[in-house]
């Protein structure tokens with residue numbers, strides 16, 4: 001595989017940007033080697049600066065549910081751009097996209113558009129605090145919600161539920177109001193709420209955590225979390241930045257039949273452009289400025305370009321056929337992988353929910369906790385990643401990230417990928 005142009009660009013990038021990248025995992029540190037620079041994408045494939053062609057399962061970390069350079073999305077963006085990219089005034093695209101999101105999510109009565117998932121969760125938490133007049137928030141170990149200070153918090157040592165900074169630059173004071181609880185453990189959550197429930201403004205979680213491998217919520221777990229939040233008057237925030245419009249049109253809330261008080265969205269709703277949104281019950285959303293006392297603003301929020309990309313994407317999703325299509329692809333992929341996975345059973349675990357999947361190197365039969373993911377062999381994942389890359393398959397460059405199917409991954413793509421999995425595992429296991 002030729003890497004000359006990517007390597008040349010990377011050595012230049014290293015002088016200009018920390019680790020040569022604008023988001024850490026892109027630097028390939030978890031899998032070793034140097035990142036490849038992508039020149040263009042089409043459908044399920046992208047091509048790097050050296051002309052290597054890959055089947056892509058990262059899909060820009062989730063937004064590209066119709067694949068790269070989807071015609072409908074790109075044409076809508078182009079047409080819209082010709083009329084101006086941002087006005088700093090209200091525009092009709094915001095109204096249209098807001099209507100589409102609200103129609104898909106029954107729990108959302110009003111929403112605000114922002115420019116990233118990070119802004120969406122950060123603003124939702126500020127709002128929950130403003131609404132309840134309480135300070136503490138509860139976050140789950142292993143759930144990622146973007147990089148706001150009070151969410152870059154790790155579990156404290158020992159029995160303490162109080163969080164500690166998970167990044168330099170986050171103050172202890174910023175971390176101290178974030179309580180960390182293990183996912184899928186109702187008892188620990190109940191214990192925490194007995195002590196802190198009445199001081200807690202918000203509980204935030206990814207209904208299906210997708211940022212620390214793929215963790216599936218246990219039977220009835222999300223319903224129990226919902227019930228506890230209602231009992232203590234805590235604003236339940238579902239971070240559906242990945243789950244939303246991916247598990248189903250109405251996200252995890254439709255998939256599991258549960259309503260959040262506030263929902264954070266991003267990724268798919270921007271159709272590949274930078275968009276986030278937070279929304280929920282009217283009574284809570286009415287506290288946002290200038291109707292209410294909770295400040296939140298954005299120069300480029302709701303700009304016509306990003307809105308148009310979102311509209312084009314949600315329009316194509318609205319008849320739900322995309323979900324049926326991806327479910328069929330996922331079943332086909334599983335079938336193609338079956339004999340290989342049987343051969344290496346006890347060594348590699350393939351987990352998949354709808355169009356989200358992971359390969360983990362472990363003897364576990366399923367993964368439902370952060371500790372279980374920590375026990376997986378990430379060195380083997382790195383070798384697997386390299387072997388797959390050499391065979392023209394681009395998986396996320398970290399064993400803690402998930403893979404995404406799109407509507408345009410063809411049976412041929414999936415067969416080719418399954419063959420590459422077989423050859424790669426044969427070499428490394």
Ligand SMILES: *Cc1c(COP(=O)(O)O)cnc(C)c1O
Pocket residue numbers: 115116117118119121144145146147206211239240241242266267276
């Ligand atoms: C990606 C992601 C975010 C952050 O979104 P950005 O647009 O990267 O700021 C937040 N929450 C979840 C669940 C995510 O997957």
